[in-house]
Amino acid sequence: MLFWLRMLLLSAHFVLTSIIGLLIGLIRPFEPDNSRLCARLYSWGGRIILGLEIRTEVEALKQRRSPCVYVSNHQSNYDLFVMGTVVPYRTVSIGKDSLKYVPFFGQLFWLAGNVLIKRGHATQAKQAMLASTEALKEKDTSIWVFAEGTRNGGNNMLPFKKGAFQMAIAAGVPIIPICSSSYPKHMQLKKLKAGLIKIRALAEIPTKGLTLDDVPRLMQECFEQMQKTIAQLDRDVLAAR
Template structure:
């Protein structure tokens, strides 16, 4: 039963993206398209999965100014767990190969999201710094799965640097979105599904910081998120 629910939840993704495509074509590169789509994908997916998702600290996510939101990345199902938590006017970061995914890839590109070739780390950091300038210029927020790849519930991995360079360049706060290991809670074959709790931590201000401060900033955020995740 759990496997069937998961298949149906993921089948809903290209279907919803197909219906969302005309909106993206009508107003291309409008970041609010991404928020509306993420809300639809997450809520439909959770309804199919029978997933409950309480949020601790929801009031800590600023809605009136740009932020860089960083989250831990366990499985592709994070789309359903956290998709509707993105703030207004948000773009996210994904692999350049996503462009070839039917319907999803096209709306991802038309949403003005940041598409990186992770094999070229120096160019990726430069692109993220350029994104930091765009955050300020266009009043956008940025959502990043900061580990860069899925952990599959094996603990918090090393952070990629790009999100932190973007936040420092823009001088905007970093907001940490944390969720504990959930695969056995929500996607088992049988049995009662347990709620998947998300915890949002207080924003970390970056005003006045420079690129030299990025390593300490990464260490500070990694420690805070690791402690929160282990307690969930």
């Protein structure tokens, strides 16, 4: 009963927040900080409805104003309510083109200045990446990327895609990994307290002076750091139960 009540409330919250976000986007279209504001709205209500406790170690992100590429693990559709808690100032994200067909949410996603990429369409994907690189260099905007490219279901991270790392090198901005503990398989949505999730931001990985030849090494370095951190966060969550 509690599970279905949560799903009903979460659906209502999603629709209401999407409408509010769309209004924000219409008032100030393509303002990059719209994404942070909307992410906070989704996560604030979402985590209360879901009964999640989210502990964050992201103090450095709150003070950051210079552009970078944030790389995060991607676990489930609930990431909107979980990772939305820590989206930094003037940060937009890259999403799949099909999002634009989601009523209200797709339109606010576009109006917030986020980048839509059509999977399997190399030319459009390249154009979107170029636009993202331009935003990093010229518009004082950071980019949030789920580097795996798809949800991993809370299992081990999937291999990273190159796009985020190519953008960071091309723009000469650092990469900042943001890790969330594994939660989809441990959430107990039939209980009042559904579980604990920990999020940690790691130290920035500089890219200045690197070339595209350095992409494989950069990807491996980031992957290993995040894999190690997620394993530690999982142990911390287990110990806190």
